[in-house]
Amino acid sequence: MATEALALSGIDSYYGDSHVLHEIGFTLQPGHLLGLLGRNGAGKTTCMNTIMGFLKPRNGAIALFGEPVAGLTPENIARKGICLVPQGRRMFRTLTVQENLMVAALPVKQGGRRGWSFERVFEIFPRLKERTAQVAGSLSGGEQQMLAIGRALMGNPRVLLMDEPSEGLAPQIVAEVGRTIAQLKAEGLSIVLVEQNIKLTLDLADDIVIINTGRVAFSGRADQIKIDDAIVAQHLGVF
């Protein structure tokens, strides 16, 4: 069996009694970028929260490079090598930029690449370097997004989950975030990208999974979707 970077199978998640994810399954190949698309409320963020361990799945399995991680605590999942850029950024508001990065630093995992450090994060996001002593809550939206990405990288992830990194950002910042994601992918990081921005996702992704009302509605290569507009219209169109 080839070891996928991340493999979900038959995942059922509930918020209380309400059944949100129904037998979700997909696989992320090492070094690939998987775009997870779907309408508002389709279950994309729930899916991220389930992988991260914020929500424990009732059924199903999640494997990180072949190792089962479903049911572990979030801190253990992070230590195994899954890091999240959460929806809404969720900075530690009262901590400085430097402290935000510092508290999230985790050792390099086996099979991991060159470790991340303050210097490398600041190399990608020079703007953060000018603000190291500034409190995160006072950063602009774009800077907070950069910090959220930098914070996740400090955990030296083997799989990076990004939940709507373009949300609420100005177009030129979205383009900048897009370039950063492309750069991370080029370094060989395996990424799951949740997005509302279809164009950004199709530009970056190797594979696409579309979720609709908590079920996988489509799963395939990104080029398939680029050719076939009907898929997008059917699963993501508003009308």
Added chain:
Amino acid sequence: MQGQFWIIQTLNSVAFGGLLFMLSSGFSLIFGLMRIPNLAHGGFFMLGAYLGYSLLIRGVNFWVAALLGGLAVGLLGVVIERFIIHPSNRILLAIGSFLDAVIFRPLGLRAFSGAWRGMIARFRGLAGNEQGQVLMTLGVSFIVADVCLLIWTGDPMTLPAPPALRRPLFIGGYSFPTYRLVVLGVALVAAACLYLLMERTRLGAMIRAGVDDREMARGCGIPVSRLFTIVFLLGATLAGIGGVLGGPILNAYPGLDTDMLPLALIVVILGGAGSLLGAFVGSFVVGFLYNFGIALVPDLAYFVLFLPMVLVLMFLPQGLFGRVQL
């Protein structure tokens, strides 16, 4: 002698503020990180005072007694956090397996033994049940109060201040109660140490991250459950030391716990949960309100104390320096 009155009342206020800081800094950190008021915190303070009394009448040096009393209460705090508020399955499994091996199996209760192990494996305790946790701390406070009553009886006990500090200082024709000045000094040192811990170390930054967004902190690999234990240890130890230090001023008596706990609550509501600066400012504000309230308008003392709390709750629900919306 008007000048002497103001000097004494001011000193009483700042010394009491210092004691309140020892009590409420830990209370506030626990509140901020775990999102629950530890209603046993007043009990920790009282237990510290009683332990200090028992050590002092056995001739232990005052400062050693304060440290030992604090550490004993701190250990109790850890036990309460680990076994009652957040019981870890691993520890329970160990206890369960032990009972299983020495009692159930030798007695041949095979079916019972199996059910027992299954029950422990599924045990989740009060994880995620914050109301349950608050009620549990309330229960602990009752137990602490009753055990104190059992051991130390209902008579108030006066803790002797260190002999060298009993005589007042005379400066410029005014007398200053030396011991209160020293209590203030100790509280300021504790505040400085706490500040360095919280603002200058990675551990402190992790605790603050947990206060800001606990779930996301866990998602960043921060071992939040270990932080709970550390904060509980820290908070209970400080409260215990505060109890010993406060003993010569307040005495140890049944009801000291329920006298102190509301004051800690007011401090945290004024200052904001999880904020060290808030606990510091709040403690001295409450110290002044309480002392001058009693000295100047004794009939309205509690009104003077609780009115600012009501105003803050109405207009600044996060407190003056609050981090957490509770």
